[in-house]
Amino acid sequence: MNAIRLYRKLESDDFVQCLICAHKCKIKKGMTGVCKTIANVDGILYSINYGIIVAKSVDPVEKKPLFHFLPGTGSYSIASPGCNFRCLGCQNADISQTYRDENLGSYLEYFNGMQKTPPEDVVENALKANCKSISYTYTDPAVFFDYSLDVMEIAHKKGLKNIFVTNGYYTEESINAAKGLLDAANVDIKFFNDTSYRRICGGRLEPVLESVELFHKNGVHLELTTLLIDEYNNNDEEIKKIADFIVSVDKNLPWHISRFFPLYKMQDGRVTEEKTIINAYNIGKAAGLNYIYAGNIRLDGYEDTHCPSCGKLLIKRRGYNILENNVIKASGAESEGKCKFCGYKIYGMF
Ligand code: SF4
Incomplete structure (x- = not known):
């Protein structure tokens, strides 16, 4: 530890x-x-879980999901056990929640007995796997924050980017501590009301919104995700509030609207209907968002990127695969891409 x-x-x-x-x-x-x-x-x-890795995988960066950050590259993805939320519909409960549900007696002793991985090894494994980034994901990086910072420092020295996939429940102190090390983040905006955040996740809405604003201010590439759950957050008013908030930060931030499957303590929930995803997509477009993507569902055309200026197809995707890419890298600027057809600047790192 x-x-x-x-x-x-x-x-x-x-x-x-x-x-x-x-x-x-x-x-x-x-x-x-x-x-x-x-x-x-x-x-x-x-x-006390420092260096304990319970999940590791080479994922397409699109799986995070990040659609505008080094598309088509691999991201070495790791997780330590635990979470600061207790979402009833958690998709990774086996590594984030179940150890908390059991009566373990001493968590210190429990974690003490587990194998540790030095930060250098994570970076070495990422390089060996030909990845361009390391993702701190599956569970929330808040519960392996210090380990992440140690890995991120080494990763940067070796030319790798760092990605958080997170519930966004941070403090100003932690976001600023990651400034300059964290390159990109996908942040969940799960609901737009405090009651649902408290009841379903054990958190609050306001800190998440503040984190999104501060990550953006700090120059972190941002994409947002909302898991749409029928009868919980599929009402037009709430969806519009989420979309309006994203527009208020930056209308270019990509928004991933994702399909829910019943898991963990929400087994009685329903698989999100296709029409719910399409409805949210349309609300987001009407609110002014430039990039909206459907996730966890096969909806032809709803995973593609179009140029906000000329409307032409820029990136054609199927699942995590890129079938066509018409974004060209702006010369000399690592972080910029532009439309091949009209030259419009496309948000992201290409
Ligand atoms: S404030 Fe610290 S101890 Fe409390 S849940 Fe968050 S990371 Fe864990």
Whole structure:
């Protein structure tokens, strides 16, 4: 285990406050925070799952999903166990939630017994796999934040980009700590009301919105995802609020609207209907978003990128595969692409 970077001593010697995520847990000596991965040991906060990797894979970057960031490249993807949310419909509950559901006694002892991977090895594996980036994903990187920063520093020195796939439940301190190291993020905007965030995820809406704004201000390439769940967040008003918020930050931020499948503690939910996805797509377009994509569903044309200026097809996709790419790299600018037909600047890194 490693001491964490972001914490605040409190007046009482028994408590220390973690500043990694918006829960800002005040953790008593001998106890863990909400995520069960940060522990107060004798007045110092430790990341007790540091270096433990429970999932690793070479994924197309499109799977994150990121459609405007180094398209067609591989991203070495890792996760440590845990989460700071407890989403009832979690798609990775086996690594993010189930250990919390069991009565493990001491989380410290539980994690102590698990194998650790040095940060250098992650970078080496990513390079060996010919990836262009490392993704901190599957569970939320907030629960392996210090490990991620250590990997990210080495990754940058070796020319790799860094990607967070996240619920966006961060503090100003953690977002600024990642500034200059984090290149891209896909952030979930799961709902646009606080009640659902609290009831279904164990979080709040406002910190997520603030994180999106600050990531964007810090120059992180951003794409947003909303998992649409019929009877939970498929009403027009809520969808429009999400789209309007994204437009207020930047109408060029790609928005992925994703189909829900019943999982974990939402087995009674329904698979999202095709018409719900199409309806949300149309609401997003009417709100002024330039790039909207359907996810977890095969809807011909709804995964493609069109030029917002001339309307021509720029990137034709099927699933995670790129069938056609008409975005050309602007000369000398690593982060810019432009339409092959009219020269319009396309948001992203190409
Ligand atoms: S990462 Fe978040 S949930 Fe975990 S201890 Fe820190 S503030 Fe609490």
